Amino acid sequence: xxxxxxxxxxxxxxxxxxxxxxxxxxxxxxxxxxxxxxxxxxxxxxxxxxxxxxxxxxxxxxxxxxxxxxxxxxxxxxxxxxxxxxxxxxxxxxxxxxxxxxxxxxxxxxxxxxxxxxxxxxxxxxxxxxxxxxxxxxxxxxxxxxxxxxxxxxxxxxxxxxxxxxxxxxxxxxxxxxxxxxxxxxxxxxxxxxxxxxxxxxxxxxxxxxxxxxxxxxxxxxxxxxxxxxxxxxxxxxxxxxxxxxxxxxxxx
Ligand code: HEC
Ligand code: HEC
Numbered sequence: 001x002x003x004x005x006x007x008x009x010x011x012x013x014x015x016x017x018x019x020x021x022x023x024x025x026x027x028x029x030x031x032x033x034x035x036x037x038x039x040x041x042x043x044x045x046x047x048x049x050x051x052x053x054x055x056x057x058x059x060x061x062x063x064x065x066x067x068x069x070x071x072x073x074x075x076x077x078x079x080x081x082x083x084x085x086x087x088x089x090x091x092x093x094x095x096x097x098x099x100x101x102x103x104x105x106x107x108x109x110x111x112x113x114x115x116x117x118x119x120x121x122x123x124x125x126x127x128x129x130x131x132x133x134x135x136x137x138x139x140x141x142x143x144x145x146x147x148x149x150x151x152x153x154x155x156x157x158x159x160x161x162x163x164x165x166x167x168x169x170x171x172x173x174x175x176x177x178x179x180x181x182x183x184x185x186x187x188x189x190x191x192x193x194x195x196x197x198x199x200x201x202x203x204x205x206x207x208x209x210x211x212x213x214x215x216x217x218x219x220x221x222x223x224x225x226x227x228x229x230x231x232x233x234x235x236x237x238x239x240x241x242x243x244x245x246x247x248x249x250x251x252x253x
Pocket of ligand 1: 083084086087088089099101103111114115123125127128132143208
């Protein structure tokens with residue numbers, strides 16, 4: 001009998017927890033204490049990345065195209081200097097650390113989309129979120145025009161027949177479309193968000209392909225790059241980097 005009382009007291013206590021939790025839905029402390037915090041608070045949090053399942057808020061509609069047209073490279077240069085972009089991407093848009101992407105010669109439409117995606121937390125990177133969260137869409141259009149105006153670093157262009165096959169024909173058996181069909185025959189870039197692939201560092205190229213493959217980078221509209229990257233082997237990705245990417249500046253000297 002004594003046991004029963006203890007048990008029912010314990011039961012009441014346990015049963016009371018969800019009641020308390022539900023009735024105090026604004027009380028973050030109470031929630032976190034019971035470990036329910038994450039699941040309950042997420043839906044109300046606007047900055048919860050991908051809670052809406054949308055890969056990007058950017059559409060290349062008339063408004064975006066008009067904004068890109070008024071992007072001013074001279075203003076962009078100034079904004080880059082004032083926001084410490086040069087610290088990592090350098091003043092000439094060619095990063096010293098090969099982990100940081102080169103931006104020189106990249107299509108303005110692509111750069112603009114990435115900056116928006118970082119700010120909207122659609123592309124996940126802490127330092128880029130910090131650098132973009134206070135920038136306006138206009139600032140981003142100017143920055144994009146600035147980087148687009150800089151010369152693209154030379155690409156290595158080393159490729160075996162198998163790599164050229166992927167670049168020009170893809171691999172229909174694995175549903176891989178030719179890189180060139182979206183990124184341009186010479187890697188110069190295609191429509192809107194289909195980036196220039198020339199002149200990236202190998203290290204960044206491989207890392208971002210890996211991020212698409214693992215789904216850590218998921219800001220590609222319609223999963224276009226995640227679907228392409230998924231079936232590629234590590235060796236294929238490295239070989240593609242040798243074709244498109246440039247060597248890090250340190251090794252060029
Ligand atoms: C602390 C170093 C750092 C600073 C400062 C910084 N970046 Fe970056 N940037 C990075 C890194 C690292 C990445 C790659 C992150 C990733 O994998 O998504 C990146 C990615 C980017 C990309 C995407 C490139 C691509 O090929 O997809 C753009 C565009 C960019 N940065 C522009 C800027 C601009 C503009 C500023 C200033 C407002 C800036 N960055 C400041 C480190 C930095
Ligand atoms: C169906 C069109 C399509 C095909 C085919 C395609 N890509 Fe892409 N790729 C894209 C788009 C769109 C993006 C930009 C995603 C975004 O918005 O961030 C992209 C981005 C990339 C990036 C990141 C660029 C950067 O600066 O971070 C790399 C690297 C890349 N693609 C490599 C490849 C390679 C290698 C192939 C061939 C094996 C390929 N792509 C085939 C559409 C395509």
